[in-house]
Amino acid sequence: MSRPDILLVYDKECPACHAYCQVVRIRESVGELRIVDAREDSEVMREITGAGMDIDQGMVLKMGEQLYYGADAIHALALIGSRSGVFNRFNYWMFRSRRVSTVLYPLLRFFRNLLLKLLGKTRINNLNQPGRDRF
Template identity: 35%
Template sequence: MSKGIRVIYDGECPLCQSFVRRMRLERSCGPIELIDARTDLALVSELKARGMSLDDGIVACIQDECVHADEALTRLALLSTRRDSFNRLMHWTFSRPKLARLIYPLMRVGRSSLLWLMRRERISR
């Protein structure tokens, strides 16, 4: 993995797309590399081998450390700006690791249900 911040997400999920666009990490952290997991299957395989399935959650790589799912959202929430209501809500919710661990499974179910309704395949086939 490279230095800086990389966010690997499901580019076919409208919820994931909206989330990464609205976090506005660039304002507080500088350039962020957003990677659609569906376009980089080698990276998806590498992360899966490390126990981070993109079907189960977003991945954030900050410097050389990659974190997954609720922990990724916690890290991103702590880095994001709190200039608008969305980012304030994300910070308030996900900067608390225990709350993030409680909420994240519900978000994952919502995402899976939405992708099923949209007839989208899982990333890891």
């Protein structure tokens, strides 16, 4: 029996998001983690947009047919994550609690948006909201 693909969709132009997604690991028994750039057209991005999820405000983890968004995504990643390496142990320790994830994720998102504004990056704006071109 093959392990399912688990998709992690994020903004590859965000240095903080990119660094996180390059080091986060999941347990082999859970499946294989595939990274998807939210700036590229893909089936999963169409699904995310159809679900009304603003990718500029949160990463998405897709496991099977379930989409986890923002704080729920980082919480789920912590629970299915590998405990090997300092980063992955820290990630588990920090985000294993749904409550802590819910409190910390908006703070992380604020600093991400500030970083992207300082870097002059444009929003993905997958929901095509007028006037939302820049951070």
